Amino acid sequence: MPLVLNEEQRLLKDTAKEFLGSSAPVEALRKLRDEKNEIGYDKALWQQMAELGWAGIVLPEDYDGLDFGFMGLGAIIEESGRTLTASPLFSTVVLGASAILLGGSDEQKQSLLPSVASGEKTLTLAVDEYAHHNPAAIALSAKAQGENFVLTGKKVCVVDGHTADHIVVAARTSGTTGSTDGISLFIVDGDAEGLTRTRRWMADSRAVAELNFDKVSGQLLGELDKGWDILDPVLDRGRICLAAEMLGGTQEIFKRTVDYLKEREQFGVKIGSFQALKHRAAHMFTEIELAKSVVLDAFTAIDEGRADLGQMASFAKATVNDLYYLVSNEAVQMHGGIGVTDELEIGFFLKRSRMAIQLLGDSGFHRDRYASLSGY
Amino acid sequence: MDALETFRQEVREWLEANCPESQRKPASREEQVWAGRNQTFPSADAKLWFERMRDKGWTVPDWPKEYGGGGLNDAEAKILKDEMKRLGCRTPLLDIGIWMLGPALLEYGNEAQKQEHIPKIARGEIRWCQGYSEPGAGSDLASLQCKAEDKGDHFLVNGTKIWTTNADKSDWIFCLVRTDPNVKKQEGISFLLIDMESEGVSASPIELISGESEFCQTFFDNVKVPKENLVGELNKGWSVAKALLKHERKLMSEQETPAGTQITPVQAALDYVGTDANGKVANAALRDQLVRHEMKYRALGLTHFRSFEEKMSGAGEGNIPMIMKYVGTECTKEREETLIAMLGTQGLGWEGEGFNQDETLATRGWLFSKALSIAGGSSEVQLNIIAKRVLGLPD
Known part of the structure; x- marks a missing residue:
């Protein structure tokens, strides 16, 4: 289980850092926010990212991908967390493409994945139906109608849900709410009849949508009633990748905060000389180092197909949730008055941290899941 | 199979063949094997296991062979550690000399000191303790006052050390002593090795909240210490101490x-x-x-x-x-x-x-x-x- 990046992965990380730092810094997100950009990301930027090979980075070569592994994708996503880059990388590559790859027929893969790799098509995954992540509680119904199924119900907080070309929807085909049996996955076209998509404007300025399904036609992905077997590992990939983004954001604001402690003067000295701040900063550093090890091991769990993937995903997400929470709060506090101004970018990270904490499971969800998976 | 895998295989087979069954579960306090002049063993198996490991140099696997170590590189030492863990093998010999003094002596000691002390540590013949803290020097360690005066052919040591783990059971102590009171506090400290049997050395245990008394206070009353027991240069003991603290912290972290x-x-x-x-x-x-x-x-x-x-x-x-x-x-x-x-x-x-x-x-x-x-x-x-x-x- 490698817990360090190899040379290729390090190079990729450096490239990502350079590209995102110059093409998509935090200012770019501020611009999207200020112009109330309906899409929520810059399409030209996404094309450039696809040209760098990022859209197909984890896809097999058969589907025009690079088959580079999640550890490499994680390195890119971590860098995108430092810049808060808005792009469909997460919704399309991590969530949507993973679902197609793990659950799709050859035909479904051939028809969708190469166009993902080229950056032409975007995807997403629609799971949650109320204010907390709870995939077992899926209620949106899908009923057989001829060769296809019709879907009725609601999904919330679907990342890039209002712009995705195709949406993988988790629906209930049998069983009761709360049961992991009886869930099935469907591919729904973004412009399908009966589908209403509404962008929701969130504090973090990133795009999520509410989707209302009124007898919307969907194509079955994977086996009927056995959708959980695909959904669960897809969500785990999402959780681990999100943890990488959050770890990137955490490190960025930690660095900015330590820099500020070295430059800001009060009472005639640098405030970084105060032990009250030093100890908190040093403690945060230790928490970051521990979390790095967890996230790296989680990526190894994906790439090596390890049986403890679910545990590692919950371990990583819970760990980084708590870390980002701590460091974002401290970053605001240690910046003092300027920390609560919109001018300083720290606020963007604070807002993103809370949204990312909620997405795909808060710490309570993941500690409960980790304990259950560990037999207690 | 690469060289490391071959090594792993050999280690595994050797441990399987040589580690007695009774030594393959964690040791209780009574079952531990400590170094010492008058070393005793809790059982015949513990003695056998210690001797077999000692003869391989694996009481100190990554120390140089010339001083009684195993001569293993980092990767090999890690393999030995992993394989011992896998089989549940006990650590064959416990001693602060192994964990702390030895690595510092290898770095800072002169050849005579290495020849004299390191093989004895490797073989478990001497039990060491550490004399760092004093009643008035805890977190501010560099303010220590226990002094060693230059008396020509020897140092004369007077003062006290506290939290000296197992000092009442140890044969030698390595100490930080003040050799120059008139300079910046870190610059007047030296590193001395002292035989606990020297006249004027005494140790008394301190009872802790756990009810145990591992820690002692050690007293030095006009103790004569030969000049050759100075490690590193006079008044440069702080660098030795810092190097040694790194080993202690690593040990404590594990x-x-x-x-x-x-x-x-x-x-x-x-x-x-x-x-x-x-x-x-x-x-x-x-x-x-x-x-x-x-x-x-x-x-x-x-x-x-x-x-x-x-x-x-x-x-x-x-x-x-x-x-x-x-x-x-x-x-x-x-x-x-x-x-x-x-x-x-x-x-x-x-x-x-x-x-x-x-x-x-x-x-x-x-x-x-x-x-x-x-x-x-x-x-x-x-x-x-x-x-x-x-x-x-x-x-």
């Missing part, structure tokens, strides 16, 4: 439950709290406390491993060793707290009927663990070091 309790917090929760119909620990708050700790504990293990991988591959920033004393000891304290929380009142038994050995060991271990974040540089001192050396925050 320390497992100190009292050797066999029961894990998870098992304690399942047995003492009980489970609900879904197999979850029945008390939600305790379960959350448990899982938080288990994650921290596992993260620590992964970070140890990452540190090793970074070292082997030359990647990473190399900052992990700087944080491990702090996170390791804090995590151990938390583990002990978690364990007694899961055990409930059974985790607070002191002695006598009504408690099994695991339960009373948990009580004692919890109390003993409080010393871990104080000794060897307190957590607060560690945070100061991280703030200064890693983060570069100003004084």
Whole structure:
């Protein structure tokens, strides 16, 4: 289980850092926010990212991908967390493409994945139906109608849900709410009849949508009633990748905060000389180092197909949730008055941290899941 | 198969053939094998296991062969450690000389000192203790006052050391002494090796909150110490001390439950709290406390491993060793707290009927663990070091 990046992965990380730092810094997100950009990301930027090979980075070569592994994708996503880059990388590559790859027929893969790799098509995954992540509680119904199924119900907080070309929807085909049996996955076209998509404007300025399904036609992905077997590992990939983004954001604001402690003067000295701040900063550093090890091991769990993937995903997400929470709060506090101004970018990270904490499971969800998976 | 895999195979076979069955489970306090002039063994198997490991040089696997070590490189030493862990083999010999003095002596000692002391440490012939802290010099270690005066052919040592672990059972002590009182405090300290049998040395145990008395106060009353026992240059002892503290901190960061309790917090929760119909620990708050700790504990293990991988591959920033004393000891304290929380009142038994050995060991271990974040540089001192050396925050 490698817990360090190899040379290729390090190079990729450096490239990502350079590209995102110059093409998509935090200012770019501020611009999207200020112009109330309906899409929520810059399409030209996404094309450039696809040209760098990022859209197909984890896809097999058969589907025009690079088959580079999640550890490499994680390195890119971590860098995108430092810049808060808005792009469909997460919704399309991590969530949507993973679902197609793990659950799709050859035909479904051939028809969708190469166009993902080229950056032409975007995807997403629609799971949650109320204010907390709870995939077992899926209620949106899908009923057989001829060769296809019709879907009725609601999904919330679907990342890039209002712009995705195709949406993988988790629906209930049998069983009761709360049961992991009886869930099935469907591919729904973004412009399908009966589908209403509404962008929701969130504090973090990133795009999520509410989707209302009124007898919307969907194509079955994977086996009927056995959708959980695909959904669960897809969500785990999402959780681990999100943890990488959050770890990137955490490190960025930690660095900015330590820099500020070295430059800001009060009472005639640098405030970084105060032990009250030093100890908190040093403690945060230790928490970051521990979390790095967890996230790296989680990526190894994906790439090596390890049986403890679910545990590692919950371990990583819970760990980084708590870390980002701590460091974002401290970053605001240690910046003092300027920390609560919109001018300083720290606020963007604070807002993103809370949204990312909620997405795909808060710490309570993941500690409960980790304990259950560990037999207690 | 590459060379390391061949080595692993050989180690595995050798351990299987040579480690007695009784030495393949954790040792209780009574079953430990310590170094010493008058070394005693708790059992014939323990003696056999010690002698076999000693003869391979594997009491100190990564020390040079010429001084009685095993001559293994980092990767090989890691393999030996892993394979011993896999089979559950006990550490064959315990001694502060192995963990702390030896590595510092290899770095700072002169050839005569290495020849004299290192093979004896490797063979378990001398038990060492450490004389650093004083009643007036704890976290501010450099303010120490125990003095050594130059008397021509010897040093004359007067003063006292405290928290000298097992000083009453040790043969030699390595000490920080003041050799120049008129300069900046770090610049007047020297590093001396003192035979505990010298006239004027005495040690008395201190009873701790755990009821144990591992720590002593050691007194030096006109003790004559030969000049050749000075390690490194006169008044340059602080650098030796710092090098040695690094080894101590590494050791403390790796320390497992100190009292050797066999029961894990998870098992304690399942047995003492009980489970609900879904197999979850029945008390939600305790379960959350448990899982938080288990994650921290596992993260620590992964970070140890990452540190090793970074070292082997030359990647990473190399900052992990700087944080491990702090996170390791804090995590151990938390583990002990978690364990007694899961055990409930059974985790607070002191002695006598009504408690099994695991339960009373948990009580004692919890109390003993409080010393871990104080000794060897307190957590607060560690945070100061991280703030200064890693983060570069100003004084």
